[in-house]
Structures are given as C-alpha cells and as structure tokens.
Amino acid sequence: MSRIQESVIIRTVVRIMVPFIQLFALYVIMHGASGPGGGFQGGVIFGAAIILYAMIYGIAEGKKKMSDALDKILASTGLTIFAATGLACIVCGGMFLQYHAVPLLPDPAKVSRYLIDLVEIGIGITVLAVMISLFFDISPPESEPEEAEE
C-alpha cells in the first residue's frame, strides 16, 4: 500500500486526473435530462474522484478536501433540495413533486425540465457526500501520515 502511495507516476497521474473525473461527474449529473446519466451515477463518480485522491495522498490530505463537517452538511443539503422542490410544488398549488405547477416560466414543460435538473443535483450532492463519508469512516486509521511525505 505505502509503496503504491510513494510512486511518482501514480501520484502525478492522480493529481492530473482528479479534476477531469470531477468535471465528467458534473457532466453526467447535468446530462441526465437528455441522455444517459443522472444524479446517482454522477454523484458516485464525483465521490470516486475524492476517494481516489484520498487513497493515494492519504486520509488526512483527503479530509482537507472534504472535511467531516462538510460531509454531513452536504448530505443533508442534497436531500433538502429534493424535498424543498417537492414542497415548492405544493406551495404553488400543485401536488407533491408536480413540477409544472410552479409558475417560473410560461412553458410548463421547461419548468419541469429545470426542476428535474435541480432534483438531480440534489441527489448527486447527497450521494457524493455519503460515498465519501463511508470511505473515510470505514478506512483504518493511519499510523504515521508524515512518513509518506518523504
């Protein structure tokens, strides 16, 4: 394990690849309305990018990118976005999650489309936060994190 973490090739490749994986995850989330993709898949890809980074650079480095407190906040934020979208439909006179009841735009199908995107973003945020927190909580504690820095 430590030998893999010390490899220059792997460290460099991971450092270069992580932003592209995250960009791809955002693409998958936003592309859910018009093609294959969606909140669950995109959230898992985004979480996998951070997990990959934490596996190579160490749990302590990974927690600098995604702290425990941020994890909890994000997980509940995503679910709140989803539920609030549903409640907003009730407030505007429709049924729960009846998107085209919200009078944001003149075309109800467009409103529905954007609210579906919003819901997918909420799903993605919850899934990525839960994925990362699962990895951090299950991984064993590091004995000497400073040793890998040499």
Place this chain on the structure above:
Amino acid sequence: MKTLALFVVVITGAMLIYAGQDLPAFGDINSPSYQAPMTQYFIENSRTESGVTNIVTALLASYRGYDTLGETAVIFTAGMAVILLLRRRER
C-alpha cells in the same frame, strides 16, 4: 465451511443462468414490457409532460419522483447510520 460456501455460490449461479434463459431477447417487440399499455403512454407523452428527452429520467424524477425521494432518503439514512456507529471522534 469453504466447500459449503463454494457449493452455495455454484448452485445460486447455476439457478440464475437457468432462469436467465427464459428472459425475452434484447429488443424483442413481443416481450411483456413492450406490450404493456403504460409503455406506449410513456413513449408518446413523457416528452411533452415532463419536458425531458430521456424517458428513463422522466420516469425516475417525474412520474416516480416520490420513489426517488425515498431512495435518496435511504442513502442519506445509511450514511448517517455509518457516521453515528463508526466515526472516530477526536478529542
């Protein structure tokens, strides 16, 4: 114990392969899921009703939005349970 586990895995796999023979062929127009009346309805109306070109997303987020909310809640609950049980608290 290991032989028993192998036995269970092999038997389960054989049963799944046996059951898989009865699945309709890929793209078979006569399969029950194509013949169901709701399929025709979703293909014709999901675009105008939900404004989304992907029928799977229209079903997931619009027609079955309540179900998807429950799924997200399940993931959230699982994550919170793991945090409560396993997170190491630093003092």
